[in-house]
Amino acid sequence: MNKLLRTLIPFDIAKGLSITGKHFCKVFFTANRRKVPFHIVSEYPEVVAKIQPRFRGRLTLLKDEQGEIKCVCCLACEKICPTQVITIEKGKKEGRKMPFPVRYDFEMERCIFCEFCVESCGFDSIILNHQFELAAYNREDFSLGMEGAMQNMYDPSPVGKFSVADD
Amino acid sequence: MPTPTLTQFIVITLVQCLLVVIFVFVVVPLTVFAERKVLGYLQQRLGSTRVASGHVGVTGWMNRGMWKWGRIPVLSYWRGIPGLVADILKLILKEDVIPAKADKFVFFIAPALSMVSAVVVFAAVSFVPGVFFTFPAWFPLVGGLPVSGGIADINVGLLWILGVASVGVYGIVLAGWASNSKYPLLGGLRSAAQMVSYEVPLAISLLAPVVLTASLNFGEMSTRMAVGLPFWGLVPQILGFLIYLTCGFAETNRLPFDMPEAENELVAGFHTEYSGMKFGFFYLAEYINMTVVAALAAGFFLGGPWLLPFGLQGLLIPASVPFIGQPHAIFFAVKIIFMLFTYIWVRGTIPRYRYDQVMSVAWKYLIPMALANLLLAALVRCFAV
């Protein structure tokens, strides 16, 4: 009897309708940009995208306080990399005890952004930054290294190049 | 008041048809747009807010413009309207592909059938009782003549509506068959079974207003349902409204009953092989059918051109109250729009039924409930009027 009543009187449908109706009202009255929005979408090209802290973006070489590259060429990252996108050439530098990377090449077109290199690094000298707008038109643009204005690996994560935030 | 000659009568009827067509072709694209926005809002999204994804060129210019609209309170809801325009242009300009093994004649006639049967229903719908407006005296040929609120004031209007709406099944079934393809055929068969079985509770739930008002004329029925019912008339009205609404959803193939075009089972159902404006006709017909069902629900249950729904108008507001005591076409339009919103609301809430569930809902629950409702209406008519 109870089951029959529940079938005949659509309480559950009313409940669902009330939930979606509440969402509709909240979004409808806050959809205007001046108010605090209730919707969960980010309007990315106009608004800077909000990146989660654990997002794995482009590989970046870090420098310490003196501006020295932290990498000591232990080759742990090169060894652990499953797609072998990192190539390091050891070298010496004046006034530095530790080895110094003469070349640190990163072929981003094959990178799977697994973060093994960062985990294996004993000196915290590389990270995956928060840059995600990585598309490019030429294959050469994906081979990053230590030289070149656009292609060096020191730059911190830039603001998205496609974002057109105006306020 | 002069009696119109036959020519004048035909001209007036054509003017009424034109008005109805304008109403339909304004409401339908706006419903398509509202569906995107409202469905988005229901799911905490924003709906369509941009065209293409461009940040350069024409689309980029439009997107930046629409982003600026977002600051203006009312215009912020209209971001994405260029997308609708682009969609309509696409439907008109797209190549019309006909499958090689399709039955050309039936393939051609199916969209026309569903479109015509959807539009023609409006002939019997009366938007406001009595005179809608009078032509000014300077108007050529028909100056000074009144235009009534419905096209054809026939005394069996309800039967006309039900009959023509049932002809709309052919469009879907024939489209499914003529495509000569498996998924459309399955969709067509499903829709034939579904629409034929849901017509039964739909007709029975509309019989309750017939019994209560002792008429089949749309205008008379909506008038008496709104202002001529005793208090106990509320019960069969509300029950009948719910049953009618469920069957209406099923008849127009809307979620949660969109068996004929269940996307994840049948690709796109009966219109898989259709493209271009033929598909556009099916698309339009679906939305016009929604408008028709909404108009019937508004006319019979929600009080039609009067303010209050469910016959409360006659109980609460006497006709002597200046504005809200009188019928207005604007109330009718607002109710239709609210019903269209309800369509989208339900679509955003309830998932699709399984096919056997659809059938069992119709035969095991809706028909007995509609019959019980008819009995209730008859009791009210016997003892309370």
Next chain:
Amino acid sequence: MEHLLETIGRNMFAIFGVMTLCGAAFMVASRSAVHSVLGFLFAMLCIAGCFLSLEAEFLGMAQILVYAGGIVVLFLFVVMLVEMSKKREKEVFQLQSRYAVVAVLVGAAVFVGVFRKVIFGAASPEALVLRPELAQGLNVANQNAQAVSRSLFADFLLPFEILSVILLVALVGAVVLAKTERV
């Protein structure tokens, strides 16, 4: 203009009649079964138009609702599932054409015999009303749904109910015949 429109209006019945015949002819002549159903549908809709032009709105609408909306859909439902190759289809139709001619001739003879008076006799000045007292207080031109219902539920109540019982028996019989042995 006015004259032309009035002539068209007066001859609406003839127009719809000719259209009905066209639909029926298409139904008989067409090779594809679904095309036949379409022709049948067209003929049914035109018959509804004939009723409308005679101001019998209720009958016209019942025609659309029952035949066009219900019965022809079931025809279509069956015909769509019957898949015949073109050759076999042709053979079946050619086999039937001889009998069809005979059937049409017999049907025409019976029709003329039954409706001889209606077709060739003088037009009756007043409509056929079985019990005039039932039509009291009804404007038959405007309320023919009420008129039909009064004659159906007062004059012919018993035949009407018996007919519906017969239909029910046919329905139950069909279910029994179609049901397989599983319980």
